[in-house]
Amino acid sequence: MSKQAESETFDPVDLFPDATDMDLRPGVDKCDKNGNCETVCPVAEVNEDFPGPKFQGPEQWRLTRKGDIEFDESVDKCLNCMRCDTACTNDVPLGQMHNVARANYVKNQKNHASREYLRNKMLANYGTLGKLGSMMPRISNAVFGLGATRWLNEKLLGFPSERSFPDFATQTFRGWWSDRGGDATSAERAREAREARGETGVDKKIAFFHGCYANYHQTEVAKSMVRLYESLGYEIVVPEQSCCGTPMFANGMLDDARGVAEENVDTFGSLVEDGYDLVATCTSCSMALRKEYPELFDIDGVEEVASHMFDAVEYLRVNEDLEAELAGADVDFPAMTYHAPCHGEVMGVEGIVTELFADVDGVELDDTGDVCCGLAGTYGWKDEKYDDSMEIGAEMFEAFEEAPGEVALTECPMCSAQIEHGTGYEVRHPMELLETALVES
Amino acid sequence: MAIEDDVLVIGGGIAGLSSAIAAAETGARTRLITHKQSTLGNASGLVDVLGYAPDDDTPRADPYDAIAQLPAEHPYSKVGADAVREGLALFDDAVGDRYRGSHSAANALVPTHAGSVKPTARYPRSTAPGLVSDDRDMLLVGIDSVTGFDAPMAADHLSAVGVPFDVRGETVRFPKSFPQDADVTRYARALDRDESVDDGTVREVLADRVEAVLEDERRVGFPAMLGDSRHEAVRTELQDRLGVDVFEVPTGPPSLPGLRLEDALYDAAEDAGVRITSGNPIVDFDADGGRVQQVLMDRLGSEVAYEAQQYVLATGGPVGGGIESDRDVVEESIFGLPVEHPEDRYEWFDDDVWGDHAYTEFGVSVDDDLRPVAGEEVQFENLRAAGNVIGGYDFATEKSGCGVSLATGYVAGSEAGELT
Numbered sequence: 001m002s003k004q005a006e007s008e009t010f011d012p013v014d015l016f017p018d019a020t021d022m023d024l025r026p027g028v029d030k031c032d033k034n035g036n037c038e039t040v041c042p043v044a045e046v047n048e049d050f051p052g053p054k055f056q057g058p059e060q061w062r063l064t065r066k067g068d069i070e071f072d073e074s075v076d077k078c079l080n081c082m083r084c085d086t087a088c089t090n091d092v093p094l095g096q097m098h099n100v101a102r103a104n105y106v107k108n109q110k111n112h113a114s115r116e117y118l119r120n121k122m123l124a125n126y127g128t129l130g131k132l133g134s135m136m137p138r139i140s141n142a143v144f145g146l147g148a149t150r151w152l153n154e155k156l157l158g159f160p161s162e163r164s165f166p167d168f169a170t171q172t173f174r175g176w177w178s179d180r181g182g183d184a185t186s187a188e189r190a191r192e193a194r195e196a197r198g199e200t201g202v203d204k205k206i207a208f209f210h211g212c213y214a215n216y217h218q219t220e221v222a223k224s225m226v227r228l229y230e231s232l233g234y235e236i237v238v239p240e241q242s243c244c245g246t247p248m249f250a251n252g253m254l255d256d257a258r259g260v261a262e263e264n265v266d267t268f269g270s271l272v273e274d275g276y277d278l279v280a281t282c283t284s285c286s287m288a289l290r291k292e293y294p295e296l297f298d299i300d301g302v303e304e305v306a307s308h309m310f311d312a313v314e315y316l317r318v319n320e321d322l323e324a325e326l327a328g329a330d331v332d333f334p335a336m337t338y339h340a341p342c343h344g345e346v347m348g349v350e351g352i353v354t355e356l357f358a359d360v361d362g363v364e365l366d367d368t369g370d371v372c373c374g375l376a377g378t379y380g381w382k383d384e385k386y387d388d389s390m391e392i393g394a395e396m397f398e399a400f401e402e403a404p405g406e407v408a409l410t411e412c413p414m415c416s417a418q419i420e421h422g423t424g425y426e427v428r429h430p431m432e433l434l435e436t437a438l439v440e441s
Numbered sequence: 442m443a444i445e446d447d448v449l450v451i452g453g454g455i456a457g458l459s460s461a462i463a464a465a466e467t468g469a470r471t472r473l474i475t476h477k478q479s480t481l482g483n484a485s486g487l488v489d490v491l492g493y494a495p496d497d498d499t500p501r502a503d504p505y506d507a508i509a510q511l512p513a514e515h516p517y518s519k520v521g522a523d524a525v526r527e528g529l530a531l532f533d534d535a536v537g538d539r540y541r542g543s544h545s546a547a548n549a550l551v552p553t554h555a556g557s558v559k560p561t562a563r564y565p566r567s568t569a570p571g572l573v574s575d576d577r578d579m580l581l582v583g584i585d586s587v588t589g590f591d592a593p594m595a596a597d598h599l600s601a602v603g604v605p606f607d608v609r610g611e612t613v614r615f616p617k618s619f620p621q622d623a624d625v626t627r628y629a630r631a632l633d634r635d636e637s638v639d640d641g642t643v644r645e646v647l648a649d650r651v652e653a654v655l656e657d658e659r660r661v662g663f664p665a666m667l668g669d670s671r672h673e674a675v676r677t678e679l680q681d682r683l684g685v686d687v688f689e690v691p692t693g694p695p696s697l698p699g700l701r702l703e704d705a706l707y708d709a710a711e712d713a714g715v716r717i718t719s720g721n722p723i724v725d726f727d728a729d730g731g732r733v734q735q736v737l738m739d740r741l742g743s744e745v746a747y748e749a750q751q752y753v754l755a756t757g758g759p760v761g762g763g764i765e766s767d768r769d770v771v772e773e774s775i776f777g778l779p780v781e782h783p784e785d786r787y788e789w790f791d792d793d794v795w796g797d798h799a800y801t802e803f804g805v806s807v808d809d810d811l812r813p814v815a816g817e818e819v820q821f822e823n824l825r826a827a828g829n830v831i832g833g834y835d836f837a838t839e840k841s842g843c844g845v846s847l848a849t850g851y852v853a854g855s856e857a858g859e860l861t
Contacts, residue, residue: 035624035695036482307742348720
């Protein structure tokens with residue numbers, strides 16, 4: 001048959017139509033084993049027994065298709081940084097595959113009566129723990145600070161005694177927000193700011209996803225965000241919300257994660273319908289709503305929530321002329337070193353802060369470069385992973401040491417815990433720096 | 442509100458990086474947007490200009506003298522030989538003493554992992570002792586668990602092409618074992634760290650094992666896995682222990698020489714003041730009156746606008762993602778620029794695997810200022826193309842990939858910068 005005749009009679013069809021919910025096959029088939037993911041995996045770098053992202057993703061998926069081979073337990077050692085996603089030149093959804101593989105392993109193969117499972121369950125549901133702790137913050141801080149508690153935590157639950165639990169704020173962010181007059185006060189302050197800025201008639205409204213950490217621990221970050229956004233004319237609402245689910249993904253507890261995702265999509269989905277954009281100060285929270293929810297759950301409205309979810313610095317960069325706002329600023333801030341969280345890199349927001357402050361008077365800002373802190377949410381809070389966590393972090397600690405800055409700057413609360421633990425540096429959030437530059441000066 | 446710069450370069454490979462550096466050096470505020478962090482992990486790290494002229498199987502001794510004879514649609518014909526020299530000069534400045542080859546306009550001949558010989562204009566310092574023009578005898582050493590480099594086979598192939606020295610291949614065991622199918626990065630890091638193993642450290646034991654098979658060769662080639670962050674120290678120590686020159690043979694992805702080159706070029710771009718944004722693709726654009734107004738980035742479902750006066754398109758060819766095709770049509774993937782191609786898709790390729798495939802030359806057509814055209818008509822006055830998104834040449838056959846990227850990147854970037 002001639003080529004021409006062949007083309008008229010033979011027209012191949014797609015064997016595998018485009019991805020439907022949770023169908024990983026199209027993603028698996030894109031993997032050509034070029035190994036670029038391996039070169040950026042922080043666990044592979046320190047742990048020679050860890051088979052790496054290519055195995056955890058496409059290869060495990062293929063191996064387990066027939067159901068007669070179990071998931072390899074090494075998937076539990078993946079720290080969910082998702083750096084492999086940013087390195088893959090073929091768009092293989094490695095992070096999604098790791099989440100699915102880990103959930104399968106934890107649900108079907110892990111001993112649910114083990115100490116480790118109980119501890120992971122506690123870590124995964126930190127939102128509940130945080131809520132209890134924050135009810136009596138002073139007592140919680142005192143109890144968690146006791147040597148005896150730390151010893152017990154290590155022996156009974158497997159938390160590394162080297163780490164100290166983060167202090168609970170004496171008042172939660174939500175408590176502060178409600179004392180301040182809640183959404184109504186914010187609307188009023190934003191309206192005044194818009195008038196002063198000559199922006200009357202402009203709709204500027206956002207819903208704040210504060211997550212667990214900014215509510216119970218780093219409340220100053222959330223407060224800075226509120227004051228900064230309001231000064232730029234944004235009225236803020238702070239709806240009731242659940243944990244974003246990041247610690248649940250990381251511990252393979254996908255059913256728990258689906259529960260919180262459904263609640264959050266419901267709440268924030270209706271706000272999106274009412275014209276709100278969504279903002280979080282924690283890059284893992286924003287990444288969960290923006291990337292992991294739509295990758296993992298088929299929930300009504302999940303795409304709308306995802307496409308309206310922004311990192312707090314990114315949102316202002318996109319919607320305001322921040323360079324002009326900062327042009328006249330003169331900030332008295334100590335020299336700083338910025339660390340970009342992995343989840344910020346995955347969303348593509350890692351360059352924004354250093355770029356914005358490059359020419360601002362009074363700001364000296366260096367960068368730790370492209371390194372993972374090693375704490376990775378709940379990873380470094382497990383005694384069997386503590387050594388790997390610190391070894392991964394070593395490169396970042398070194399970068400802080402070498403940079404002239406004495407204060408650290410990062411978006412992620414868990415990176416900040418690791419920086420404090422490994423370097424003793426004070427850690428600030430870009431929202432605080434921006435507030436100093438734009439509101440206070 | 443769009444994020445504004447003077448020049449916006451789309452693409453993070455060699456063409457994008459050289460465009461951005463050239464634009465920034467004119468004083469223009471320049472941003473480079475790259476979808477993925479890592480693109481050069483797939484590249485050999487060798488920088489070729491023109492290894493073979495079209496329809497000629499003889500390697501070119503001088504890549505420049507053949508440029509005048511290339512067809513009019515070839516990107517080199519658009520920019521001219523001087524632009525190629527400028528592009529190489531930009532490269533030499535950016536990488537400093539990490540590379541060799543700038544002393545001469547002639548091509549160097551570098552052995553490949555398959556035992557063929559590649560004519561190339563610049564090569565990493567770690568490759569230099571392996572040049573085929575050097576007549577010292579050579580030992581190639583493979584690692585039994587590293588599948589990408591079969592040293593005895595490569596040595597046989599080199600002998601068969603008539604290199605002016607004796608070459609042998611030997612295979613040794615690495616001093617440490619790794620899980621099956623481990624990538625070369627694991628080996629490189631073990632050499633970086635030089636951990637203790639039975640009978641010494643990783644570097645010591647590797648040197649011992651090679652010494653046991655070394656006869657009177659004066660140079661030894663390994664697959665490109667001799668260290669990642671400390672690769673110069675690793676190679677130097679192996680040279681000292683063996684008492685002969687040690688070099689790397691470029692190997693497939695993930696390619697450490699490619700990744701080292703990527704680091705060097707990104708550092709140079711940052712030093713030049715280029716603002717780098719990575720992690721999300723540019724997917725769309727707005728235009729008005731023949732000018733690109735802004736381009737739109739897809740941030741996981743939401744679109745963000747980036748605006749500049751001048752744009753450089755350096756998104757790569759059919760493999761890099763800059764050119765895409767479906768059953769009916771081939772076109773450029775962001776601006777929908779036309780790509781000349783046969784109507785019948787069965788003519789896009791040849792039945793012979795090593796035959797002349799039409800798709801290898803798919804890409805946009807450009808004018809002498811590298812602005813994409815449809816027929817004769819410039820599509821956007823402020824958009825230039827650089828690298829493999831431009832059609833009309835087969836980089837794999839000619840061995841011209843990096844050279845075209847550097848030359849067109851230099852021209853597109855510096856012209857875009859000067860216009861702002």
